[in-house]
Amino acid sequence: MKILVTGGTGYIGSHTVVELMQNGFDVVIVDALFNSQAKAVDAIEKIVGRRPEFESFDLTCRKKTSDFFDRHTDIQGVIHFAAHKAVGESVKEPLKYYRNNVISLINIIDEMSRHNVQNLVFSSSCTVYGQPDPEFLPIPEHAPIKKAESPYGNTKQIAESIIADTIKAEDKIRGIALRYFNPVGAHESAMIGELPNGVPNNLMPYITQTAYGIRPILKVFGNDYPTPDGTPIRDYIHIMDLAKAHVAAIRRMTDGRMKKNFEIFNIGTGTGYSVLDVINSFEKTSGVKLNYEIAPRREGDTIKVWADPSFSNRELGWKAERNLDDMTRSAWKWEQAYRKGETLFE
Ligand code: UFG
Numbered sequence: 001m002k003i004l005v006t007g008g009t010g011y012i013g014s015h016t017v018v019e020l021m022q023n024g025f026d027v028v029i030v031d032a033l034f035n036s037q038a039k040a041v042d043a044i045e046k047i048v049g050r051r052p053e054f055e056s057f058d059l060t061c062r063k064k065t066s067d068f069f070d071r072h073t074d075i076q077g078v079i080h081f082a083a084h085k086a087v088g089e090s091v092k093e094p095l096k097y098y099r100n101n102v103i104s105l106i107n108i109i110d111e112m113s114r115h116n117v118q119n120l121v122f123s124s125s126c127t128v129y130g131q132p133d134p135e136f137l138p139i140p141e142h143a144p145i146k147k148a149e150s151p152y153g154n155t156k157q158i159a160e161s162i163i164a165d166t167i168k169a170e171d172k173i174r175g176i177a178l179r180y181f182n183p184v185g186a187h188e189s190a191m192i193g194e195l196p197n198g199v200p201n202n203l204m205p206y207i208t209q210t211a212y213g214i215r216p217i218l219k220v221f222g223n224d225y226p227t228p229d230g231t232p233i234r235d236y237i238h239i240m241d242l243a244k245a246h247v248a249a250i251r252r253m254t255d256g257r258m259k260k261n262f263e264i265f266n267i268g269t270g271t272g273y274s275v276l277d278v279i280n281s282f283e284k285t286s287g288v289k290l291n292y293e294i295a296p297r298r299e300g301d302t303i304k305v306w307a308d309p310s311f312s313n314r315e316l317g318w319k320a321e322r323n324l325d326d327m328t329r330s331a332w333k334w335e336q337a338y339r340k341g342e343t344l345f346e
Pocket residue numbers: 085087125126127153181182201202203204206218219220221222231232233234275298301302
């Protein structure tokens with residue numbers, strides 16, 4: 001069975017392609033390489049022993065998207081990752097986000113419909129929940145959607161609505177939106193991992209780059225939040241557990257196990273960890289003393305959010321298996337391999 005993975009050379013995409021191929025799926029990747037490298041395709045081949053097909057073009061181009069689907073008539077499902085994802089940048093350049101994230105989705109659904117491709121898995125985010133009210137922690141899928149704090153977050157909400165409305169209007173397409181919590185870590189081979197462009201926004205790559213000496217010091221954004229140690233709490237999830245959730249979602253669709261034509265699942269571990277918990281785990285698994293300081297709060301940060309994954313566990317038959325130490329250990333292994341030139345990436 002062949003799956004189109006858009007954004008398949010990116011962080012979550014590349015790990016998911018590995019997991020799909022190791023589970024017997026064929027994969028064709030489409031990626032415009034805005035924020036990733038084609039070397040990911042070589043790395044995937046090295047891990048899996050089989051090469052995914054790969055085409056590089058911009059999915060906001062309707063003609064190119066349509067030509068692609070005309071040439072690939074054997075696609076049976078689409079996992080759509082390709083999107084811009086930097087929260088801060090989206091505030092400064094909203095149209096870049098709306099244009100890319102929304103138009104590519106519309107083009108893909110249009111072509112799926114035209115070519116009778118039924119199955120769509122969409123890459124959504126727990127950002128749609130904003131800061132949940134206390135009665136919704138851990139947060140279930142039916143918790144209210146809060147007004148998005150950034151254009152990036154808004155594109156995820158809009159995308160979920162576009163999928164829901166289209167599926168309501170035509171019963172040819174089925175969709176699953178996976179709302180990811182905080183993906184971190186890397187494939188155990190350290191051949192693929194997270195490769196942020198420039199200065200990382202996210203905690204884990206900032207930690208590993210600081211430990212490696214690329215950044216002088218990690219700033220912990222605020223320790224005066226109403227949490228046990230004062231730092232914000234997130235549901236960090238190992239990237240390979242997240243990758244497996246996509247295989248489970250595709251199987252649920254193709255095995256005819258969906259209960260509605262559009263389903264939404266939280267993809268988290270169900271456990272929240274603070275920024276200091278992550279730092280402590282990192283120091284333990286790496287043996288490196290991390291240089292960090294407490295800094296002012298970062299604007300727009302959620303105080304605490306973690307998933308209620310019980311619906312995913314039950315319905316998808318999927319459960320996160322790796323713990324925080326596995327996450328920090330694999331992230332560090334990847335950072336070192338990359339910096340020592342042991343990977344295929346530039
Ligand atoms: N943090 C620091 N210092 C840093 C970077 C992060 O203290 O240098 C803290 C943040 O303040 C936050 C925690 O680490 O408390 C996690 O921050 P990340 O930026 O790694 O993750 P976020 O939860 O803020 O953002 C992530 C994704 C977004 C998504 C959001 C949904 O990056 O794409 O989850 O909640 F929208």
